[in-house]
Amino acid sequence: MNRKLTATPESQLNISQNELRFFTETVDAGRISPLAFFEAGDSCYKDERFYWQNADKTLTLVGIGHATVLESEGADERFSQISASWKKLCAALIKEENDKEPVLFGGFSFDPKSVKNSVWSSFPTAYFVVPSFQLSITNGKTAISINLVTESNDAAEQFEGLRIERDRLIHIAQVEESALLLKPEVVSIEELSKENYMKSVEGVTKKINNGEAEKVVIARSVKLNFADEVSAVTALHHISNEQQESYHFGLQKEGQLFFGATPERLIEISNGRAYSACVAGSIKRGKSAAEDRELGDELIDDSKNREEHQYVVNMISQVFQTFCTDVMISKFPRLMKVRDIQHLFTPVEGKVEQGTDIFSLVQALHPTPALGGVPREIAMEMIRSEEDMDRGYYAGPVGWTDTAGNGEFAVAIRSALLDRDSAYLYAGGGIVADSESEKEYDETWVKFRPVMRALGGKLNG
CATH class of the missing domain: 3.60.120.10 (Anthranilate synthase)
Known part of the structure; x- marks a missing residue:
């Protein structure tokens, strides 16, 4: 630069x-x-x-x-x-x-x-x-x-x-002394278009089985309503404290705060080297260390999740081969464990070719199959037609670059749009040929939990 x-x-x-x-x-x-x-x-x-x-x-x-x-x-x-x-x-x-x-x-x-x-x-x-x-x-x-x-x-x-x-x-x-930042008081939780979400998962699964796509990510939203307006610093304080292993971000504009705690790095450039993370496939955390290991082993051995993960590895690897030299990719996924969920994770890195800036890599990588689908354009068309909402910046790239050409972007999942006395939370999952709508629905609740908890909401279990 x-x-x-x-x-x-x-x-x-x-x-x-x-x-x-x-x-x-x-x-x-x-x-x-x-x-x-x-x-x-x-x-x-x-x-x-x-x-x-x-x-x-x-x-x-x-x-x-x-x-x-x-x-x-x-x-x-x-x-x-x-x-x-x-x-x-x-x-x-x-x-x-x-x-x-x-x-x-x-x-x-x-x-x-x-x-x-x-x-x-x-x-x-x-x-x-x-x-x-x-x-x-x-x-x-x-x-x-x-x-x-x-x-x-x-x-x-x-x-x-x-x-x-x-x-x-x-x-x-x-x-100046900081005020005690209590969690907001949630007065109601609204599921937005649950019925449409279930129909969308079933419809997309059918299309995948008909050979129209290999994988499509379908997301949904819930709305939290609060007793009072929630400050930006309150939301950031609680999400940062509770999701220690994640990227924390917040961006304000016109009375709204887009914020979250995402486990997923899209791209980092540091001193001429690029780093990315293939993150796809997930399962909940166990209630004990023994159960946690069992669930982790189940995730690693699960064919649906391994298939989802491999789509992401293939795509990110191809981008790195295009824009980088000296590319290194782990042969097998490992487990990434955050507070509420564990993911399959494969790191990728390479040396950035001269003339390539971070925005070129962000464009090439977004959306990964973990947030869009395979093939990319067909999956995006299905998302536009099937999802009854605008994702906004949810699942988009959020991050920074500096005047030396370094920078880092994360994938903005586990996120919400805070709008004064309400918040819109987003979560989704990859739909493949053997997806079941009830299981996909249950998985979204696991993904809602980090932001839900930070904002004072409670879920059974």
């Missing part, structure tokens, strides 16, 4: 107007709770915040305010549009060597061709932001950056204003 790395004395802030410039400055911040920093932005930046923590807890990102926003309403071209806009920004970057790389954070909708009216109307097919204030915790070390994207000739005054605001946010995060 092209960059202009330049020393930044104050005079750099005063070069001529009408030229796009991207300034950044980083300070060490001691110990700050990322959620306390997130909450510090509540009064002035309520709809302009994001949160990210990777699964191994080596990186946490919090963004407050918008230095700039990149959007697209395109379909296939949305990936290249965001990529081109980001490259233009990166070329305008002015930073000192020790400053952190600015990040771009956001996500893509699952299906840009979905035309159903839905609660996702404020989210375009691609939505990304560069934060004005960027907290990053890398391997335990906390830094806070300010970012300014401008064509104005008063950049020096703007930048000084950002410094003052940065210090205010840090002070709030360090000094």
Whole structure:
């Protein structure tokens, strides 16, 4: 990715107007709770915040305010549009060597061709932001950056204003006491279109047996209604505490928060190497260690789940062979165990070919057979015709990239759209030739459980 790395004395802030410039400055911040920093932005930046923590807890990102926003309403071209806009920004970057790389954070909708009216109307097919204030915790070390994207000739005054605001946010995060974050009070749980879901599973199973597809993922939604409006920090606090092994994410826009705790990495690029995870096939956790082992063995030996998993391995392997060299793929799946569910998991990695950015890989990988189906386009058409909902950003790619070309995207499952005093939760499963609608329905409840529990909902068992 092209960059202009330049020393930044104050005079750099005063070069001529009408030229796009991207300034950044980083300070060490001691110990700050990322959620306390997130909450510090509540009064002035309520709809302009994001949160990210990777699964191994080596990186946490919090963004407050918008230095700039990149959007697209395109379909296939949305990936290249965001990529081109980001490259233009990166070329305008002015930073000192020790400053952190600015990040771009956001996500893509699952299906840009979905035309159903839905609660996702404020989210375009691609939505990304560069934060004005960027907290990053890398391997335990906390830094806070300010970012300014401008064509104005008063950049020096703007930048000084950002410094003052940065210090205010840090002070709030360090000094003010956080409120006790109790779980929301759920007043009702609505199953949305259960009957349609059951019919869809049966209909898709029939089509698969007729040879029209090999696998199709069908999802459904439930709605939680709360006694009061639920804050974004409450949702993020509880999902982060309860799903320790997962990626945690949150993205705010126009009064809504899309958030979740997903076990599934789509793609990571770090220092020129790409990493992905083939995750498909699942079973519940056992009530004891012995039962857990038995269920894990059952999952590994189950032909339906192994078949589902192999579709994903084949597809991701093909993408890596196209965009990477030195590709390494495990021969056999292993178990990935998170709090409520265990999955079949196969890691893949390779060296990224020159000229390939993370958006190229995201486009090639999305949707994987674990969230769409096989063949991809036929499965997507079946999803459009059979699912009685718009998935929005559920099962889409969500994540970040930086001005050095590193980045990571996860698959946004185990997720929900929080809309003030209600939330829409999403879950699905892969339908193949021997799928049974009741078993598929039961499996969705297992997948609802992580977010349901975090939001105060309860399920029998």
